Amino acid sequence: MKTHFHLLLFFFVCLHFGVHAENAKQGVSVWKIDPHSGDKEFIEVDTIALNYHSKTNPVYNHTIATSWLGNLGLPAESKIYFDKNQGYVTHSFLFKNTYASYFLSPENNSFYNTKTPFSNVSYHTGGFTYREEDNISGLFTVNATPKLNFSLLANYIYGRGAYQNQATDGLSGALYGSYLGDKYGIHFITALNNLKHFENGGIADINQLTSTIESYNLPVNLSNAWSIFHSFYLYASQQYHLGFHTNDNKFVPVTTFGHSISFEQNQKKYYEKSISDFYQNSYYSTTSTNDTVAFNVLKNTAYISLNEGFHKWALMGVRAFIDFDIEQNTDLTADWSLRKKTTSLVYAGGDISKTKGNTTYHALGKMMLLGDARGEYELNGKLNTQLKLGSQNIQLQGKALLVSSNPYHHLEHYYSNHFMWERDYENIVRTQCSGSISLPNKVANITLKAGVENTTNYIYFDTNALPQQYSNAIQIVHGEATLNLHLGNIHFENTAIFQQSSNEAILPLPSLSSYHNLYVTHTLFNVLKFQIGADCRYHTAYYANAYMPATGQFYRQTETLIGNYPFINLYANFHLKRTRFFVMYYNLSEAIFTDKNYTLVPNYPLNPGMVKFGLSWNFYD
DSSP states (O other): OHHHHHHHHHHHHHHHHOOOOTTOOOOEEEEEEOTTTOOEEEEOOSOOOTTGGGGGOGGGSSOSOEEEOSSTTSOEEESSGGGSOOOOSSOOOGGGGGGGGGOOOTTTOOEEEESSOEEEEEEEEESSTTTOEEEEEEEEEEESSSSEEEEEEEEEEEEOOSSTTOOEEEEEEEEEEEEEOSSEEEEEEEEEEEEEEEEOOSBSOGGGGGSSSOGGGSOBSOSSEEEEEEEEEEEEEEEEEEEEEOTTOOEEEEEEEEEEEEEEEEEEEEEESSOOTTSSOOSSOSSOEEEEEEEEEEEEEEEEEEOTTSBTTBSSEEEEEEEEEEEEEEEEOTTSOEEEEEEEEEEEEEEEEEOSSSEEEEEEEEEEEESSTTOOEEEEEEEEEEEEETTEEEEEEEEEEEEEEOOOHHHHEEEOSSOEEEOOOOOEEEEEEEEEEEEOOSSEEEEEEEEEEEEEEEEEEOTTSOEEEEEEEEEEEEEEEEEEEEETTEEEEEEEEEEEESOTTTSOOOSEEEEEEEEEEEEETTTEEEEEEEEEEEEOOBOOOEEETTTTEEEOOSSOOBOOOOEEEEEEEEEETTEEEEEEEEOTHHHHOSOOOOEEETTEEOOOSEEEEEEEEEEEO
């Protein structure tokens, strides 16, 4: 009851900020920024109802296949190698990766400019009484002046879980904004991410899924364990432009001086009230566990940019930059005292870019000048072009990457109650090339992608859930095909990804992963748009990584094949003026198939079949 009160209170607070004005002029611009350079990339306002149901599960926002523990708010990692967060060059926190789907960060934050105040309230729920999941979010954005905007965003997750000791509780929020003047501009963010969830260690006997026992009554491996992740960051990126005004008084920037600063604070904790026989070792206590690690980083970047097209000797945009980072890692030591290690790092680099015309490109080079003696470097580039073949537009894209990066600090040094290791790894070296071709068409949109990567000194968690480095090279081949058919009101969207690892014992991948979505669209009374259909996710069977609660990491296992099981949802999406809503029957596969193998991670089944509902309402005042 208390939780529902908090949800309703938050809902009505958001309603207070935005009053429904049916005839209000929208006038909303939205963009994301590159946290390093401050460059803007404009995007559409999120008002599209098509496939709205699929956007409510954040673990599928950037991948079609994922290793996920099954309840909203629980850790996840992509099964598609090219979609994984590799964490190269820019140092980060090892224990943050599995929570990335739920995070607010400068990389995924959207900035606004509005002619009238704009707000949005969204609420998603589903599941059985007392076991349901709830997710409520609110956005309020307003311009104080035509150039100055302030925004407030909050997102709350409460997933009780269909199985014992699986509940999640997550709150993310941000206060941010921008000032965009002719000569001076700034983007600023202050945000927090707090995630908490119980750890049940998986179902004790996964075969009991086929029994008549209710999911919540199935025995689990842990009953008194939970994890907490805290993250807080401050970010500001400012630019000063030199330029000129055109005859119509429009300012054209020629040279830009920029500076960005960010402070990020992360902490991961793992608790146990009592110790069971789930773990092989208990190093500092046999009665309870209180593990903690932390990572703080202060980043400064200064740059000068000669903007595209305004210098005779630099027809493309040219930028030079220098980064100065201070990192602090906090963890336990071998004698179980708390230690802090502070490191200063200096990088220098530059990039060139062309953003105008049918052919665009961007290339960047970056190298460590001071810091770790092993050094780091990064070279990457991408090229986009459009060709005309008869009446058909063809879009081509190519990417290349060469990176040498230090391993995460906690991959080399880690002490906790159940796991500890001291390592001295070599740099991870990755070389990657990829390309794509897209043929958009009213009837059939076709996209083909291919890529290959060579990785040396790959680091993974072995079958004992301990980090190891494989010194030889591993090749990963990636092929992807997307075919979206549109025949009147009938639509059939398909994506298939082929992957192959040259060493499945170290880096296992599903050979084939696919997503299919068949639906019908129509409009009633010229105002109510609806979409009714079914979607399906599938991947071939392979020895998918298991999950270790004490470290929050996915690790190798060779006992259980995961996959070869279609995961099906039935749904209906609706759009009425400024309101979107959906109804979905989640995990229809459970009712269709006698085999109850609906797991993406060994011993962690997805939630059983259930009805889900969602609503998103925009307000303009």
